[in-house]
Amino acid sequence: MDLERRRFLRGAAGAVTAAAAAVAAPVNEAAAFGPREPKTLPPKAVGMLYDSTLCIGCKACVSACKQANGMPAEQPASLAAWNEGTWDAAEDISGKTLNVIRVYQNGTMAEKDREQDGYAFVKRHCLHCVDPSCISVCPVSAMRKDPVTGIVTHNPDACIGCRYCVYGCPFNVPQYQFDEPFGQISKCQFCNHLQAEGKLPACCDVCPTGASLFGLVEDLQAEAERRLAAQPGTLYEFPRGKLGGGRPGHEAPIGHYQPHLYGEKEAGGTQVRYLTGVPHEKLGLPELPDHSYAAVSEGMQHTLYKGMIAPLALFGGLVFLARRSSKTYRDEGPAHIDEEDSSS
Amino acid sequence: MGFVDDTDRVSGTIRNLDGYEGALGGLTRREFLKYCTGVAVTLGLSSFTGLRIAQAATAPQRPPVIWLSAQECTGCTESLLRAYHPTLETLILDMISLDYHEALCSGAGHQAEAYKAKSMKENWGKYVLVVDGSIPAKDGGVYCMVAGKPILQAVKEAAEGAAAIISIGSCASWGGIPSSDPNPTGAKPVHAVLPGKTVINLPGCPPNPYNFLSTVLYLLTFGKPPDLDIKNRPKFAYGRLVHENCERRPHFDAGRFALEYGDFGHRQGWCLYKIGCKGPETHANCPAIGFGDAGEGNWPVGIGHPCFGCTEQGIGFTKPLHALADVKTFSPPAAFPAVNSPKGEGITPAAAAIAAGIAGLGAGAGAMALRGMKDEGEEGGKEASSRSSSGQH
Amino acid sequence: MSETAPRPLGGPIITKPFAILGVFLLIGGYFILRRFLFGMADVSNMSNGYPIGTWVVLDVVIGTAFGCGGFAMALLVYIFNRNVYHPLMRPALLGGVFGYTLAGLAVMIDLGRYWNAFNLLMPWYAQINSVIFEVALCVMAYITVLWIEFWPAFLERMPVAIKQRFNLHKLQVFLRRYMYIFIGLGVLLPTMHQSSLGSVLLIMGSKLSPLWYTQWLPLLYLISALTMGYGVVMLESTLVQRSFKLPSEAALLAKLSRVAAGLLVLFLAVRFGDLLARGQLGRAFAGDRYSVLFLIETALFAAPVLILASRRRCANMRLRFLATISLLAAGSLYRMNGYLLAIDPGNGWTYFPSAPELMITVGVVCLEIMLYLIFVKTLPVLPGSIAEAPGRPS
Missing domain, CATH: 4.10.480.10 (Cytochrome-c3 hydrogenase, C-terminal domain)
Structure with a gap:
């Protein structure tokens, strides 16, 4: 008995090793389950450049966002007891808040945009991915990406409320209204209703410093690169509202930027990009690979279900085997499926 | 109780002056008390303090004030002149003894300078020094000469015997316009030329006259400067x-x-x-x-x-x-909400109890089942072998 | 031969355990009502950091794995033609019927906009890139297939008059003749959606610990579903046989446990091979939350392999039972880790289910057990002899 066990375990160990080798090869080559081709930015895609060093924390964007999208004021539970309905103090984006300004704090918080003993503001809302996970996971096409502007929109009439967009979004952006009996998913849709009227997204419209800057993604990318290339401290004319929109800008010294434009490559690229004075991970902007996880997931699905060939072939084989064995079974012995009803 | 006594004493003092026209700067006694209470409130003090201020302001010996003007535009004085309650003359004639002020002196030239020297000598260590304008320090201070000597020197001398020093206006407080780039005169704020001295800064261009009056009356009343911030500005005004x-x-x-x-x-x-x-x-x-x-x-x-x-x-x-x-x-x-402010509901006792209950139930049921099996193990095995043979044929 | 033919057990339906389960069902029902009246936040701790809570993870992801008995046994009996296991087939199928049907029920409780659920079937809303879409359609189809597969059990018990009235004999003949198609579907669909339950997590990326996030998730979920399927058949059979004093299936179970052990070895091989290939095995000993979860999980997976390595121990009911429990716990923990415990959405989110949330899950499970009891007492599911069945209605 013991011998047998040893043999079994030896076999098991052998199988583990063999499988390890078998698994290692394709994983390294990533050939079989390679991600599907990454999606590309529509040429006329609109986006936003958020410059954290320009943000003054006035929350005008938060307030304008609520107004433009008809969202109610919100308080964290700890404050709701005494200021419910009188003051908007959302802790994070939620079912009732599409945009929020949060703060990074360290030590004495003496200076803005400094990692040690400093603080920094960061705006949080949908980044409008080039290759969005939310669209990839949505079973009913409730999330869509506009083919021209690239804005990721949500259609509550299609939505079944499964919340996989919340689950799968690398930035935790879509938010379900858990406190409503008939809740829906809320997310920033870049004020596409205002854009349709030729207006700017509310947050970019009101931003007093141009920290939230609207524009074509291409132009914004160039603007961001100009800022990154400029010497910190030199005076720079910062545009406000829309890049190239003709509004008066303002002159201010160039901030001490981190040499990284967040959103250029993250998760396959996003249409909202961030320039920050402190490392982005300190501002709750996660470290992400250059490809979208949607591409990984869809690559797998497309490999396994390409033209439904593999499932159909499997089905054919299964039916054949099942038929054969039900025949054998009929011949060899009793089976309840073949047995004549006892009560008849 | 103390306050009541105080009130009586103060009221008495003021009543004695009622016969003297102009003693309270043309105000009736009632108006004057209202003014002092107002000052107290501006300073953020209790209204009882108003009485103490009134007492200090009407004390027979008015505190002497020396006012020096350096590189300035007289804007500070001008704004002071436009204060209405009290009017400036009330302040300088009845509340303080303004012994020297280049714009307001009735005397001039050697007469004025001599009176300044006399006052400083008599009141050494007791007078209040007020400076408006920035101090040119370049080239030995030659860019601002008063009575034949650099104002830099005059300020330094006057500061030696001052009970308190007030820099009025932005020029005196931090250099103001004269110190702006390229700063040809080497203009400096007052505190920069008086190292080691406490200089009360009242910046503004011009500063609000009430912040000045309130500071002076605070000094008179309590004999010490009001609470100052890190830049020596009174907190009540610049907080x-x-x-x-x-x-x-x-x-x-x-x-x-x-x-x-x-x-x-x-x-x-x-x-x-x-x-x-x-x-x-x-x-x-x-x-x-x-x-x-x-x-x-x-x-x-x-x-x-x-x-x-x-x-x-x-x-x-x-x-x-x-x-x-x-x-x-x-x-x-x-x-602001912090980037990683904790969110979400944690474990509650009830939830923990239920989770533990489920786990316990599972473990208990498993144990019960196992205990029952102990005696049957072999039997089951035997039966199994017989069954398996029957199943296989 | 007649001793292996399935028979209704008979006996009173409302017993003491049944009533106790009923009480839990009522409590769960009360909270379900509250969920629909006042919203999910009223009863659940699910949040936008953890939008997938115990309802989906316990009732659907783990619940359907427990319902994989039918799938696993069909694979063995019909596809690999191991007819010896046939007596275990119908109870396994019944387990699958309830596991999946009630997973569907749990999904309806969990869906935020349940009134739109039919959009899943509207072609113009279909989103074929979505893994969840595939899972949803597959599960819906599989629930149908399971009921069709189980339908003969109803027909066997149906009074002749009714059968004649509705011409159900024809249906019976049709089912008998073409059952192999449904059997094929009944294996294909779980293969698809159980592997897809792993694919769902591919979107999680950096939110899921690298100890779990791998391209091999679909395969690992498929294998673990099969092991849990066999595990649940062994558990069910052991418990039912003991509770209702039925003839023992021990020999079959001993064999079956060897199949399960083989699959477990395969699972561990893929799991560790992948971790080695990605160079992430070091994380297993990092000492953090994830490594602890991983080690517990691995221990639970390895224990049954060690127990079932010898044929003697496979035949020992007690050890086999222990192995079964460990196997099921391992599969459950693996799934719970992947979907919940090894997930860190960042942004400071934490989650622990609330008491009402858990009570809803308990209620659903109780309903499952109650329905199972009703079915085995009234329908020919479990093997047994007519003579042995007390109080069986003729």
């Missing part, structure tokens, strides 16, 4: 940002900004931040007490001009008028 009490603040919070002079937002009285208001980085009590006595709403922001930061070092006369202010309101920030 808060203009932005914090600004009447246009709700527009800022709501994102309603004037974009240029005369546009819709400007006419609507919206926030002036976008056209360069320095309120968010300037400490002053302008929005709370207005300016002068022309009625509330008469301060710059009230009439539609952005605050240009006259009271703040490095802002007024330094930063371009239309450059945006750094908003200091939130530094260090307290009213």
Whole structure:
């Protein structure tokens, strides 16, 4: 008995090793389950450049966002007891808040945009991915990406409320209204209703410093690169509202930027990009690979279900085997499926 | 009890002066007490203190004040002249003894200088020194000479015997216009030429006369300067940002900004931040007490001009008028959610009990089943083998 | 031969355990009502950091794995033609019927906009790139297939008059003749959606610990579903046989446990091979939350392999039972880790289910057990002899 066990375990160990080798090869080559081709930015895609060093924390964007999208004021539970309905103090984006300004704090918080003993503001809302996970996971096409502007929109009439967009979004952006009996998913849709009227997204419209800057993604990318290339401290004319929109800008010294434009490559690229004075991970902007996880997931699905060939072939084989064995079974012995009803 | 006694004594003192016309600066006794109480309130003191102020202000020996003017425009004096309660003459004739002031002296030339020297000698260690204007330090201070000697020297000499030193105006407090780049005279603030001395700074261009009067009366009353901030400004006047009490603040919070002079937002009285208001980085009590006595709403922001930061070092006369202010309101920030503020519901006792209950139930059921099996193990095995053979044939 | 033919057990339906389960069902029902009246936040701790809570993870992801008995046994009996296991087939199928049907029920409780659920079937809303879409359609189809597969059990018990009235004999003949198609579907669909339950997590990326996030998730979920399927058949059979004093299936179970052990070895091989290939095995000993979860999980997976390595121990009911429990716990923990415990959405989110949330899950499980009891007492599911069945209605 013991011998047998040893043999079994030896076999098991052998199988583990063999499988390890078998698994290692394709994983390294990533050939079989390679991600599907990454999606590309529509040429006329609109986006936003958020410059954290320009943000003054006035929350005008938060307030304008609520107004433009008809969202109610919100308080964290700890404050709701005494200021419910009188003051908007959302802790994070939620079912009732599409945009929020949060703060990074360290030590004495003496200076803005400094990692040690400093603080920094960061705006949080949908980044409008080039290759969005939310669209990839949505079973009913409730999330869509506009083919021209690239804005990721949500259609509550299609939505079944499964919340996989919340689950799968690398930035935790879509938010379900858990406190409503008939809740829906809320997310920033870049004020596409205002854009349709030729207006700017509310947050970019009101931003007093141009920290939230609207524009074509291409132009914004160039603007961001100009800022990154400029010497910190030199005076720079910062545009406000829309890049190239003709509004008066303002002159201010160039901030001490981190040499990284967040959103250029993250998760396959996003249409909202961030320039920050402190490392982005300190501002709750996660470290992400250059490809979208949607591409990984869809690559797998497309490999396994390409033209439904593999499932159909499997089905054919299964039916054949099942038929054969039900025949054998009929011949060899009793089976309840073949047995004549006892009560008849 | 102490207060009651005090009140009687003070009232008595004042009553004695009632017969003397002009003793209270043309005010009736009642008006004068109201004024002193008002000053106390401006200082953030209890209204009882008003009586102590009244007592100090009507003391027979009026405290001597020496006022030196360096590189200045007389704006500080001019604004002081326009104060109405009390009027300046009340202050300088009845409350303090203004022994030297280049613009207000009735004497002139050697006469004035001689009186200054006499007063300083007699009141050595007791007088209050007020300086307006910045001190040119370059080339031995030759750019501002009064009575044949550099003002730098005059200030240093006067400071030696002063009980308290007040820098009035932005020039005296931090250099002001004369010290702006390229600063040809090497202008310095007063505190920079008087190292080691406590200099009360009352910046502003011009400073609010009431902040000056309140500071002087505080000195007279308590014999010590009011609470000062890190830049030696009285906290009662400079403790808060203009932005914090600004009447246009709700527009800022709501994102309603004037974009240029005369546009819709400007006419609507919206926030002036976008056209360069320095309120968010300037400490002053302008929005709370207005300016002068022309009625509330008469301060710059009230009439539609952005605050240009006259009271703040490095802002007024330094930063371009239309450059945006750094908003200091939130530094260090307290009213924002932190990037990783904890969220979500944690474990509750009831939930823990249920989870433990489920686990316990599972473990208990498993154990029960196992205990029952112990005796049957072999039997089951035997039966199994018989069954398996029957199943296989 | 007649001793292996399935028979209704008979006996009173409302017993003491049944009533106790009923009480839990009522409590769960009360909270379900509250969920629909006042919203999910009223009863659940699910949040936008953890939008997938115990309802989906316990009732659907783990619940359907428990319902994989039918799938696993069909694979063995019909596809690999191991007819010896046939007596275990119908109870396994019944387990699958309830596991999946009630997973569907749990999904309806969990769906935020349940009134739109039919959009899943509307072609113009279909989103074929979505893994969840595939899972949803597959599960819906599989629930149908399971009921069809189980339908003969109803027909066997149906009074002749009714059968004649509705001409159900024809249906019976049809089912008998073409059952192999449904059997094929009944294996294909779980293969698809159980592997897809792993694919769902491919979107999680950096939110899921690298100890779990791998391209091999679909395969690992498929294998673990099969092991849990066999595990649940062994558990069910052991418990039912003991509770209702039925003839023992021990020999079959001993064999079956060897199959399960083989699959477990395969699972561990893929799991560790992948971790080695990605160079992430070091994380297993990092000492953090994830490594602890991983080690517990691995221990639970390895224990049954060690127990079942010898044929003697496979035949020992007690050890086999222990192995079964460990196997099921391992599979459950693996799934719970992947979907919940090894997930860190960042942003400071934490989650622990609330008491009402758990009570809803308990209620659903109780309903499952109650329905199972009703079915085995009234329908020919479990093997047994007529003579042995007390109080069986003729």
